Every structure is written in structure tokens, then in C-alpha cells.
Amino acid sequence: MTTPDPTGPVARLLRYANEVHALAGQCGRQDLAEVLAACAGRWKDExxxxxxxxxxxxxxxxxxxxxxxxxxxxxxxxxxxxxxxxxxxxxxxxxxxxxxxxxxxxxxxxxxxxxxxxxxxxxxxxxxxxxxxxxxxxxxxxxxxxxxxxxxxxxxxxxxxxxxxxxxxxxxxxxxxxxxxxxxxxxxxxxxxxxxxxxxxxxxxxxxxxxxxxxxxxxxxxxxxxxxxxxxxxxxxxxxxxxxxxxxxxxxxxxxxxxxxxxxxxxxKRREGREERANTLRARSGMDALERHLRAFAEGRESARGATVVAAALSVLGSLTTSAKDDVAAGSDDDGDVAARLAEVDADLAALAELSARRRAGMVANTFIGREVGGIVGARVAEIRQPYENTIATLKKQAQIDQYMAELPVSVQRSLEAAWSQIVYDVERLARTTLDAFARDLGLDPVELTADRQAMPNLSQVQVKGDMAAEAPESVDIIRDVLPSASIGLSLGGFATALLGPVGFILVAPAIGAAIFMGRRSMEKVQRSQAAIRGALRDQFAVVTREMTLDLERMVATWRVSVEQAADDTLARRRRELETRRAELKSASARSAADRLKARKSGQERIAAIGTLTTRGHELRKELAGAVAALGTEQPVPAGT
Missing domain, CATH: 3.40.50.300 (P-loop containing nucleotide triphosphate hydrolases)
Incomplete structure (x- = not known):
């Protein structure tokens, strides 16, 4: 890597980062110094x-x-x-x-x-x-x-x-x-x-x-x-x-x-030897312009990387300002200065108490997520069950019943497995929306929610392929496209491909898989009559509905605990920081006059240094922004079609 021009923005940036790093160390904030060191540590990465x-x-x-x-x-x-x-x-x-x-x-x-x-x-x-x-x-x-x-x-x-x-x-x-x-x-x-x-x-x-x-x-x-x-x-x-x-x-x-x-x-076209047509298409694609921009970033990486270092340095300086102002107030001859700083801390603590109250109210609201799970499961399973009930009512002859029963157990299994995909998606969406709102209300970052899904055992000789990743299922009308009517077998392959895609396997929790499996076995042995089939079907769907509801309620409860624990930890950490700051302010005001004067002078020097460094940082950032803006300019616009 070439040595930067000692008068150029890169050299000035490196000196600037060293000064901010040193100031953080002098202030006893080694944690902040390490943040800046980690950011600047990539400087030699070519x-x-x-x-x-x-x-x-x-x-x-x-x-x-x-x-x-x-x-x-x-x-x-x-x-x-x-x-x-x-x-x-x-x-x-x-x-x-x-x-x-x-x-x-x-x-x-x-x-x-x-x-x-x-x-x-x-x-x-x-x-x-x-x-x-x-x-x-x-x-x-x-x-x-x-x-x-x-x-x-x-x-x-x-x-x-x-x-x-x-x-x-x-x-x-x-x-x-x-x-x-x-x-x-x-x-x-x-x-x-x-x-x-x-x-x-x-x-x-x-x-x-x-x-x-x-x-x-x-x-x-x-x-x-x-x-x-x-x-x-x-x-x-x-x-x-x-x-x-x-x-x-x-x-x-x-x-x-x-x-x-x-x-x-x-x-x-180039592989076919049609160079002229290939060049025309390439120009229209805009890729040459993008590649020039990428190369410009590589050649001007010091300017681009420098902006990241400046941003980290300015953040560090902002964090150092609070303690410096506290020291100045503690060393003031005017008791009102300390009182004003303490009032700020008390106001922050009061706001934190209000957040804690909102956290408790939000926790109560979060309990309703679990209560809604049963409704989601019940609605989806009913949507699956009704077409079966309708079809059973049309079976008049024993031959029709026998043919229907030959295919019904596997069909029900497949339908319930497919319903599980949509149900988990619905529940995840509900929980994520509610818990994210709860976190945002407390000023917290969202907490990741991941469904604890385990692979379902192979329940038949034919695997139903699909994916249970945390994304919306394809747009499919379950009643129209998934469930069979009089001829069950014809719908199975089509619905599996349309709803669930070509990769992976459906994932169902073990208890649900067992319920579906046992229900299928029971249905295979049921008496061949409309009433018996209808009763077996209701029993099967009732058992699976219960298992799905229990599994998802446990999942939602785990998510709630995770988010609420994160909220508690963050609020507790903020409270400790504020209480420590309040104790230090009260302790500082009780020091000897000489110690208070020394603290005040140190705080004033730090504030002045922070102000100077902050101004320099903004100037450097503006200068680097200009250098970055000049990278990869003059791209042609593709014609499109």
C-alpha cells in the first residue's frame, strides 16, 4: 500500500483517528477506544x-x-x-x-x-x-x-x-x-x-x-x-x-x-461469434458502467473507507461529551450547575420508569398473541376440513365410499402438512408484528424470532417436497388448488409443487407429525360408511388442531420471553448507567475545592478538545464525501427496450 500524501485528506484522517483514540483512552473509556481501533484496523486491508x-x-x-x-x-x-x-x-x-x-x-x-x-x-x-x-x-x-x-x-x-x-x-x-x-x-x-x-x-x-x-x-x-x-x-x-x-x-x-x-x-451472442450484436447488448445492459464504478471504488477505497472511520470517531466524541460536561458542572462554584445536571439524570430516570411501565403494559398485550393462535389454527384447519365433509356427503354408493377411502388417509395427511406451512407463516407474522411494535415502543432493536421447526419423519413412501423457511407461501387458493374433491389422487402432485416449491421437505413438529400419522392409521381402519368416515375425519382434525395449537403456543411463549428479557436487560443497563452517573455527580460535588477545580479544568479541556475534533471530523467528512462523489462518474445510460 502506498504511503499517503502527508498533507492529503487520508494522512490527515489517520492523524485525526489517532487523536480521537488517544482522547478516549485519557478519559478512561477504553471501550470506546477499542471501537475506533477496530474500525481503523481495516485500514491496511487492500x-x-x-x-x-x-x-x-x-x-x-x-x-x-x-x-x-x-x-x-x-x-x-x-x-x-x-x-x-x-x-x-x-x-x-x-x-x-x-x-x-x-x-x-x-x-x-x-x-x-x-x-x-x-x-x-x-x-x-x-x-x-x-x-x-x-x-x-x-x-x-x-x-x-x-x-x-x-x-x-x-x-x-x-x-x-x-x-x-x-x-x-x-x-x-x-x-x-x-x-x-x-x-x-x-x-x-x-x-x-x-x-x-x-x-x-x-x-x-x-x-x-x-x-x-x-x-x-x-x-x-x-x-x-x-x-x-x-x-x-x-x-x-x-x-x-x-x-x-x-x-x-x-x-x-x-x-x-x-x-x-x-x-x-x-x-x-459472443459465444456464437456475433461480436457486433454482443457489444450492442452489452452496452444496453449498463454493466460496463457498473463495473467502472466498482473499479473506481477499489482505486479510491481510502476515501470511501475514511468516511467510515470519521463516522466512528464522531460517535466516540459524542459519547465522551456527557462525562466531560458532568465534571465541569461538578467543579462549578454555582451549586445550580450540578443541580441542573442531576435534574437531567432524574428526567432520564423518570422517562426510563415510564418505559418500564409501558413494558409492563406491552407484556400484557403480548399475552394475547398466544390466545390468537388457537383462532388461527382453527380457521385454517376448518378451511381444510370443510371440502372433505362436502365430498363425503355426495358419496351414495359403497363402491364410491371404498374408492374414496382408498385415497382419503394419504390425502388428509398431505392437506394437514400443507396447512401447517400456512399456519406457521400466519402465526410468525402476527408475533413478529406485535413484538416488533413492542420493541420499537421501548426504543429497542428488534429481536430475531426463529421458529423451532424439526424435520417430520417420512410418513409415507411418497415425500411431499417443500420449504418451511420464514417467508410467505406461494399465492395459492388452498380450497381451489390444494384440496381434492371427488377424485383425490389427481390433486396431490399438483398441489405439492404449486404450494411448496421444488426444494427441501415439509417440516412439522414431532408431536404434530405423530398426530397426523396416528390419525391416518386410524382412518385406514375405519368402517366404510358415511357416518364413520365423517366421525373419523372430525377426530383426526380435532387432535391435530390441538397439537398444532399447543406447539405454536409454546413457540410464541418462547419468543415473548426472548423479547421481554431483552427489554428488561436493556432497561436495567440504562438504569445502572444513569444511577452510576447520578452517584458520581453527587460524589463529585462533595469533593474538596481543589479536587473540584481540577475536575472542572479537566472537563473544560476535554470539551474544548471534543469540540475541535468534532469540527475537524465534519470538515474531513465533507472533503471525503466530495472525493467519493467523484468516483466512477460519467456512466452512459442503457437504452433498455
């Missing part, structure tokens, strides 16, 4: 980390596959798995390594390229996904020289941990590519909120509008996205002017429209 983020189905993975020239490398039909990210970097050959975090420590396992979806996709194997932190993929592509591309979970995923993982990845990001699609709805509120959070950590941000090949209206959609972003930023700055320094640059971030589909078509 690989630029570019995080690729966005909502699900925005075209992130296909975009990355196209950039590195491997259309089937990353799974494009499902989101990246919870707690996992995929890393693409240059290496001598195409290879993949899974990194796990286990009780015994980190574990690395080489895997085949073909098995990447099993470990990194929400449609993959649940057992293989367990404890996976990342999948590191190497390939020999010149684009990745000095670059590391990081594919992250969707920021809108129902699994809250997805967004948390992506935000955490921004701590190590030098740049962010944020994907939006020309074929989907405009940028949504939760995406804008993520961008605001990202802008606190990353200064080099580029918007990539994907899938422009099939959209004749992509320019209008891009303008609407810009308008929504402008409105959001304007309102956020009006509410908190201090955010202007981080949010305003979002309005200057470049937009690059691209088409992975056109780029793939260009490569196909």
Missing part, C-alpha cells in the same frame, strides 16, 4: 469490501452472478439465509468454503459450488444452514482484483435477523450497492429507513436499478424512487437537523440502471 443489499426479489444475486460471469453461482430464487452472507473474491480457482460459528469455535468446511444453496439459501437444507456465518467463494475474475463483493439477506425479510445481519455487515463496508427493481414497486419506507441507517456508516453509496430489460417505464420509476428518497431525507432532516451531514449525500448518490438479462444475452 481489498475493498462492497456490500450488496436490498429487499428480496430485487435482483441482487442475479446481478452478482452476471458481474462475475457465472449465471448459476448464487441462488437467485430465494433469499440469503438468516445470519449468513456470501463473499465473492478473487482466487486461483472456483471454490467455496462454509464458515460456521460453533460452541467449540469457528469451523471452516470446503463445499462444492453446486451445494452453495444448501448452506446459504432460505430454500436450502435447514440442517446444513445451522450455525453458518458465511460462505466464502473464490474465482479467477479480474473484476474482483482488490474487490470483495458481499451478498446479504434481504432488508425486508420477515426474519428480523436478516436485516440485523445486513446492518452489521455495513460496519466493514467500504461501499454499498443498493438494489431496486424496475419491475417491482417503488422504494418502500423500510428500505428508506435502512438507507438512512446505512448512511450513518457508509459514505460511498450507489443505487442500482435492476431488470430494466422488460420495463418500458423504468425511467419514470427511477424518478419516482428519487422523489420518494428526496421527501424522506427532507422530512428526516427537518425533524433532526443533525442528520443532514449523513443523509444529504444520499440525494447525490449515483443511479445506475442495469439488466443482467441483456448482459447474459450479450455473452451468448
Amino acid at each position: 481489498c475493498t469490501d462492497i456490500v450488496v443489499a436490498g429487499a428480496q426479489k430485487r435482483g441482487k444475486s442475479r446481478l452478482l452472478n452476471t458481474l462475475v460471469g457465472h449465471p448459476d453461482l448464487l441462488p437467485v430464487d430465494a433469499d440469503v439465509a438468516t445470519n449468513c452472507f456470501l463473499s465473492l473474491r478473487r482466487g486461483p480457482r472456483l471454490a467455496a468454503v462454509v464458515h460456521r460459528s460453533t460452541d467449540s469455535g469457528p469451523l471452516q468446511t470446503p463445499i462444492t459450488i453446486e451445494s452453495i444453496p444448501d448452506y446459504a439459501s432460505m430454500r436450502g437444507d435447514a440442517g446444513k444452514r445451522r450455525d453458518v456465518v458465511s460462505v466464502d467463494i473464490t474465482l479467477d475474475n479480474p473484476l474482483l482484483d482488490g474487490l470483495r463483493l458481499l451478498d446479504t439477506p434481504g432488508v425486508d425479510s420477515l426474519t428480523v435477523g436478516h436485516r440485523q445481519v445486513t446492518v452489521a455487515m455495513l460496519q466493514r463496508a467500504d461501499a454499498l450497492l443498493f438494489a431496486l427493481s424496475a419491475q417491482d414497486q417503488p422504494v418502500l419506507r423500510h428500505e428508506l429507513e435502512f438507507l438512512a441507517e446505512a448512511a450513518e456508516r457508509v459514505q460511498a453509496i450507489v443505487f442500482v436499478l435492476t431488470k430494466v430489460e422488460d420495463s418500458t417505464n423504468w425511467r419514470n420509476l427511477q424518478e419516482e424512487n428519487k422523489s420518494r428518497l428526496r421527501t424522506f431525507v427532507t422530512e428526516a432532516i427537518a425533524a433532526d437537523p443533525a442528520r443532514a451531514a449523513t443523509l444529504a449525500p444520499l440525494l447525490e448518490a449515483p443511479w445506475i440502471p442495469v439488466s443482467a438479462k441483456l448482459a447474459e444475452a450479450a455473452e451468448a
Whole structure:
């Protein structure tokens, strides 16, 4: 790495970070010094980390596959798995390594390229996904020289941990590519909120509008996205002017429209020897413009990385200000100064008490989640059962009854397994909405909720394939598309594929699986009459309804305890910090005059130093923002179709 110009912004940034680090140490805040050291510790890393983020189905993975020239490398039909990210970097050959975090420590396992979806996709194997932190993929592509591309979970995923993982990845990001699609709805509120959070950590941000090949209206959609972003930023700055320094640059971030589909078509034409047509398609794809931007990030990584260091330093300085002001107040000749600081602490404690009261009220409201589980299960199971009842009523001849009974046990089993998928989704959505609102009301980060699903034993010779990842089932009318009527057998294969997709196996809790299995066995032995069949059917559905309800009530209770415990821990920690601060203020005011004068002088010196460093930090941030904005400029706009 070349030595930076001693008068340039990079050298000044490094000196600045050292000064803030030293000040944190002098103030006895080694914890804050370590935060800054960790951020600046990546300075010698000559690989630029570019995080690729966005909502699900925005075209992130296909975009990355196209950039590195491997259309089937990353799974494009499902989101990246919870707690996992995929890393693409240059290496001598195409290879993949899974990194796990286990009780015994980190574990690395080489895997085949073909098995990447099993470990990194929400449609993959649940057992293989367990404890996976990342999948590191190497390939020999010149684009990745000095670059590391990081594919992250969707920021809108129902699994809250997805967004948390992506935000955490921004701590190590030098740049962010944020994907939006020309074929989907405009940028949504939760995406804008993520961008605001990202802008606190990353200064080099580029918007990539994907899938422009099939959209004749992509320019209008891009303008609407810009308008929504402008409105959001304007309102956020009006509410908190201090955010202007981080949010305003979002309005200057470049937009690059691209088409992975056109780029793939260009490569196909090139393989056919049709160079002119290939070049035309490639130019229209916008990929060359995006690649130039990526290369610019690699070449200008010091400017992009410097913005992250400045943001960390300013955060550290903000945390140091409170204790310095307390020391100045404690050393004042005016007792009112200490009283004013104590009044602030008391006000914060009172606000904390109010939060605790809201926490208790919220806890009561949370209990109703469990009560609603029974209603959700009952409604879904009734939806499944009624068509069977209707069909049984039409069976008049013994031959019809015999034929129907030959297929009924397996059909009921399949229907209940499919219903379980929808029921878990409904319950997870209800719990997540309620508990997230509870956390937000207390000013807490969302707590990840993950259903404790276990693989159901093989209950028949025919496996029903599907996926129980925490995402919405496909849009299927259960009554119309799933349940059989007079001819049960004809519907089985079709519904399994339509509802549940081609990968994995349905997951059902053991107790529910046993109830379904025993119900099927009982039904196979039932007397062949309408009344007996109807009674056996009711018994089967009643038992399974009870087991499903119990299992989900336990699941919801576990989630509630997790979220409420996190709330208690956070509120208790805040209370300890405030009570410690109050005790220190009271103790300081009782010191000798000489000690109080010394503390006051130290506090004033620290406030002055913090003020000077804060001003320098904002100036550096502005200078670096200009350098970042100049990276990768002058991209042509693809023609689209």
C-alpha cells in the first residue's frame, strides 16, 4: 500500500483517528477506544469490501452472478439465509468454503459450488444452514482484483435477523450497492429507513436499478424512487437537523440502471461469434458502467473507507461529551450547575420508569398473541376440513365410499402438512408484528424470532417436497388448488409443487407429525360408511388442531420471553448507567475545592478538545464525501427496450 500524501485528506484522517483514540483512552473509556481501533484496523486491508443489499426479489444475486460471469453461482430464487452472507473474491480457482460459528469455535468446511444453496439459501437444507456465518467463494475474475463483493439477506425479510445481519455487515463496508427493481414497486419506507441507517456508516453509496430489460417505464420509476428518497431525507432532516451531514449525500448518490438479462444475452451472442450484436447488448445492459464504478471504488477505497472511520470517531466524541460536561458542572462554584445536571439524570430516570411501565403494559398485550393462535389454527384447519365433509356427503354408493377411502388417509395427511406451512407463516407474522411494535415502543432493536421447526419423519413412501423457511407461501387458493374433491389422487402432485416449491421437505413438529400419522392409521381402519368416515375425519382434525395449537403456543411463549428479557436487560443497563452517573455527580460535588477545580479544568479541556475534533471530523467528512462523489462518474445510460 502506498504511503499517503502527508498533507492529503487520508494522512490527515489517520492523524485525526489517532487523536480521537488517544482522547478516549485519557478519559478512561477504553471501550470506546477499542471501537475506533477496530474500525481503523481495516485500514491496511487492500481489498475493498462492497456490500450488496436490498429487499428480496430485487435482483441482487442475479446481478452478482452476471458481474462475475457465472449465471448459476448464487441462488437467485430465494433469499440469503438468516445470519449468513456470501463473499465473492478473487482466487486461483472456483471454490467455496462454509464458515460456521460453533460452541467449540469457528469451523471452516470446503463445499462444492453446486451445494452453495444448501448452506446459504432460505430454500436450502435447514440442517446444513445451522450455525453458518458465511460462505466464502473464490474465482479467477479480474473484476474482483482488490474487490470483495458481499451478498446479504434481504432488508425486508420477515426474519428480523436478516436485516440485523445486513446492518452489521455495513460496519466493514467500504461501499454499498443498493438494489431496486424496475419491475417491482417503488422504494418502500423500510428500505428508506435502512438507507438512512446505512448512511450513518457508509459514505460511498450507489443505487442500482435492476431488470430494466422488460420495463418500458423504468425511467419514470427511477424518478419516482428519487422523489420518494428526496421527501424522506427532507422530512428526516427537518425533524433532526443533525442528520443532514449523513443523509444529504444520499440525494447525490449515483443511479445506475442495469439488466443482467441483456448482459447474459450479450455473452451468448459472443459465444456464437456475433461480436457486433454482443457489444450492442452489452452496452444496453449498463454493466460496463457498473463495473467502472466498482473499479473506481477499489482505486479510491481510502476515501470511501475514511468516511467510515470519521463516522466512528464522531460517535466516540459524542459519547465522551456527557462525562466531560458532568465534571465541569461538578467543579462549578454555582451549586445550580450540578443541580441542573442531576435534574437531567432524574428526567432520564423518570422517562426510563415510564418505559418500564409501558413494558409492563406491552407484556400484557403480548399475552394475547398466544390466545390468537388457537383462532388461527382453527380457521385454517376448518378451511381444510370443510371440502372433505362436502365430498363425503355426495358419496351414495359403497363402491364410491371404498374408492374414496382408498385415497382419503394419504390425502388428509398431505392437506394437514400443507396447512401447517400456512399456519406457521400466519402465526410468525402476527408475533413478529406485535413484538416488533413492542420493541420499537421501548426504543429497542428488534429481536430475531426463529421458529423451532424439526424435520417430520417420512410418513409415507411418497415425500411431499417443500420449504418451511420464514417467508410467505406461494399465492395459492388452498380450497381451489390444494384440496381434492371427488377424485383425490389427481390433486396431490399438483398441489405439492404449486404450494411448496421444488426444494427441501415439509417440516412439522414431532408431536404434530405423530398426530397426523396416528390419525391416518386410524382412518385406514375405519368402517366404510358415511357416518364413520365423517366421525373419523372430525377426530383426526380435532387432535391435530390441538397439537398444532399447543406447539405454536409454546413457540410464541418462547419468543415473548426472548423479547421481554431483552427489554428488561436493556432497561436495567440504562438504569445502572444513569444511577452510576447520578452517584458520581453527587460524589463529585462533595469533593474538596481543589479536587473540584481540577475536575472542572479537566472537563473544560476535554470539551474544548471534543469540540475541535468534532469540527475537524465534519470538515474531513465533507472533503471525503466530495472525493467519493467523484468516483466512477460519467456512466452512459442503457437504452433498455
